[in-house]
Amino acid sequence: MNYRHSYHAGNFTEVFKHVILIGLVQHLLKKESSFCYLDTHSGTGCYDLLSEAAQKTQEFTLGIAKIYSEKNPPDFVKDYLQCVKKINPNSELQFYPGSPYFVKEMLRKQDRMILSELHPEDYQLLKNFFPHDKQVAVHHQDGYQSLKAFLPPKERRSLVLIDPSYESSDEFEKLLKWLPETIKRWETGIYAIWYPIKNRSATDRFLKSLKEKIKHPFMIAELSIFPEDTSLQLNGCGMAIINPPWQFDLKMQGVLSWLWHRLSIDNKGRFSLTSA
Ligand SMILES: C[S@@+](CC[C@H](N)C(=O)[O-])C[C@H]1O[C@@H](n2cnc3c(N)ncnc32)[C@H](O)[C@@H]1O
Numbered sequence: 236m237n238y239r240h241s242y243h244a245g246n247f248t249e250v251f252k253h254v255i256l257i258g259l260v261q262h263l264l265k266k267e268s269s270f271c272y273l274d275t276h277s278g279t280g281c282y283d284l285l286s287e288a289a290q291k292t293q294e295f296t297l298g299i300a301k302i303y304s305e306k307n308p309p310d311f312v313k314d315y316l317q318c319v320k321k322i323n324p325n326s327e328l329q330f331y332p333g334s335p336y337f338v339k340e341m342l343r344k345q346d347r348m349i350l351s352e353l354h355p356e357d358y359q360l361l362k363n364f365f366p367h368d369k370q371v372a373v374h375h376q377d378g379y380q381s382l383k384a385f386l387p388p389k390e391r392r393s394l395v396l397i398d399p400s401y402e403s404s405d406e407f408e409k410l411l412k413w414l415p416e417t418i419k420r421w422e423t424g425i426y427a428i429w430y431p432i433k434n435r436s437a438t439d440r441f442l443k444s445l446k447e448k449i450k451h452p453f454m455i456a457e458l459s460i461f462p463e464d465t466s467l468q469l470n471g472c473g474m475a476i477i478n479p480p481w482q483f484d485l486k487m488q489g490v491l492s493w494l495w496h497r498l499s500i501d502n503k504g505r506f507s508l509t510s511a
Contacts, residue, residue: 238400244282245295245331248472262480269345271388275378280364351381432471459504
């Protein structure tokens with residue numbers, strides 16, 4: 236496992252992913268009944284943007300750093316920025332929260348979260364980040380195996396974030412293998428699957444196969460800040476949301492437009508929302 240998320244923390248794809256994540260959790264908070272959050276590829280929970288890794292790539296400068304001081308952001312982005320500011324009490328941007336941190340900040344006492352991380356060092360950092368917290372279960376485990384181990388949850392409602400590192404070239408195949416059997420076992424959960432857009436045609440092949448295999452309603456949100464046909468870099472990313480909340484696409488429309496206008500490089504790339 237060579238992938239270290241600390242090189243990428245806070246980049247534009249993270250902003251996109253975490254804003255959507257917050258929107259989905261806010262939907263679950265509308266009802267009093269408990270929910271379970273499962274994060275299959277959790278990372279460490281928090282990243283130092285002054286670390287050697289983050290400073291080497293400077294990816295956060297094209298992401299969180301561009302919007303950190305925005306005064307009047309739309310709803311989900313407002314909560315997102317509040318959370319990032321909370322972890323940076325000196326108001327200067329230094330730390331960037333991971334997905335477990337964002338969700339933990341929103342959990343009520345009746346809710347709980349399950350986190351899986353396979354990298355031994357990142358697992359230890361994650362475990363140390365939530366010491367003795369009864370609401371949080373941290374597992375040194377393969378994320379796909381955690382789908383099998385923890386679903387269905389005892390709660391009637393759940394959100395599953397599947398956010399792999401795409402380090403191996405067969406990650407799309409793994410998703411296409413695991414998702415149908417997981418959804419068969421737990422049909423009513425909300426699933427959010429993040430994916431990179433480096434090469435448009437490979438991404439489209441994945442989405443086409445996903446549509447063929449998943450018969451549940453799903454929504455695709457995408458954001459790119461570079462042209463999608465240059466294969467040198469990460470041009471954009473998407474989130475496939477299976478069983479999306481009602482009218483979630485309408486809520487996300489303005490949010491994605493706002494993000495694209497601030498993050499796009501010279502008006503390149505695009506944003507889109509489609510329902511399948
Ligand atoms: C994109 S990062 C996760 C970021 C995190 N979800 C967030 O939003 O802050 C992917 C993580 O998955 C971990 N990882 C890689 N392969 C894994 C596997 N098979 N199972 C669980 N975790 C894995 C990596 O070590 C890395 O920390």
